[in-house]
Amino acid sequence: MLTYSYKARNTATGEQVKGMIEADSEGAAARLINEQGLNPTEIKLNAAGFGLAGLLKNRVKARDRVLFSRQLSTLINAGLPLLQALRSVNDQTTSKALKVILNQVTSSLEAGGTLSDALAKHPKVFNQVYISMIAAGETSGTLDKSLDRLAIQQEKDADLVAKVRGAMVYPVIVMFVMLAVVSFMLVKVLPQVSSIYSGFDGVELPLLTRVLISISDFIIGYWWVVLIVVILMAFFGTRYARTGPGKEVVDKVKMKVPPVGPLFMKMYMARFSRTGSTLVASGVPLLQMLSITAEAVNNVHIARAITVASNKVRGGKSLADSIKGDPNFLPLVPNMLKIGEQSGSMEQMLAKAADYYEKEVDNQVATISSIIEPVMMVMLGVVAFIIVAAVLLPIYGLAGNSQFTG
DSSP: OEEEEEEEEETTTTTTEEEEEEEESSHHHHHHHHHHTEEEEEEEEOOOGGGGHHHHHTOOOOOHHHHHHHHHHHHTTTTOHHHHHHHHHHHHHOOOHHHHHHHHHHHHHHOOOOOOHHHOOOOOSOHHHHHHHHHHHHHOOOOOHHHHHHHHHHHHHHHHHHHHHHHHHHHHHHHHHHHHHHHHHHIIIIIHHHHTTTTTTTOOHHHHHHHHHHHHHHHHSSSSHHHHHHHHHHHHHHHHSHHHHHHHHHHHHHHHTHHHHHHHHHHHHHHHHHHHHHHHTTTHHHHHHHHHHHHHHHHHEEEHHHHHHHHHTTTTEEEEEHHHHOTTTTTTHHHHHHHHHHHHHHHHHHHHHHHHHHHHHHHHHHHHHHHHHHHHHHHHHHHHHHHHHHHHHHHHHHTTTTHHHH
């Protein structure tokens, strides 16, 4: 049961009334309010009525969305009416956040709306690709097939993203370990070295040792400044990355900087091909497919290139010729598109391109893992050498000093 807050007017006295009521859906809440002799003017889902799920109602996990798509596809294919199928899926789901959304979707359908319009009210859960495919399925009477294609597309996209993230985990962990080791040496070890050598008058420490001791003294004396600077850099860096210019820089780095550049490019090509194949298979018009795919790729430079290609297609040029030679696309994509356009099998050719690039992502992840490990080991070795040198160089310098030998 969900909790709703409402405003209503008493039909007998005309008095404005506020209250809360528990019901399975917004429609059920309206019926219960009417039974009390009240005419509801506003009904809102109360977040406090379902705890944390209220805060996370737009944060449905990918696997829950995939399971929802598959279950709904199976039930519709079995001949169940849409509303009954939705209620059945709602009963089976274990996600409280998804339950809240499905209750709202059911209420919208009961009021005479379409499934695509009802899902479109939750853009953080159901993106434009999802909505367009549902709308195409409703129009063509193949909603079950559209849902099944969506489940496959979401599974492959989630798997692709997981592989790319997995490739980034190892270097991030090593960097954190490196920072922790360096911080420990600067804060705990070097101050002791400094106190030992301070007893030798007239002896100048090597430059490397003096620099690291100065850094150590600053961190110990002004740690709060360092902490504030790090927090501010992280905060403003994150905010800048979300702005237009910032996202352009981040996306360009993803595409060009080795060794992650080739990996991200192949991921973008796989996402473009898979999304395009899924939309074409569902009967979405080509220009609409390009518009949706530009958003789904999640890279401003490739999205801009898709928009330019879309304008060329609108002018009568083929899609393959529109993107051929564009540096934002790898060569296989226009080649496969050309074959698909000539043979009338664009859906299959895009799917083959997606399969190819998904396998290439696997290979690239393995390559990056094999490259990053020795590189990180070398970096750790260099850092360790610098710190050890800063500690030992003064000893060799003092070895010939009379104060030390005497």
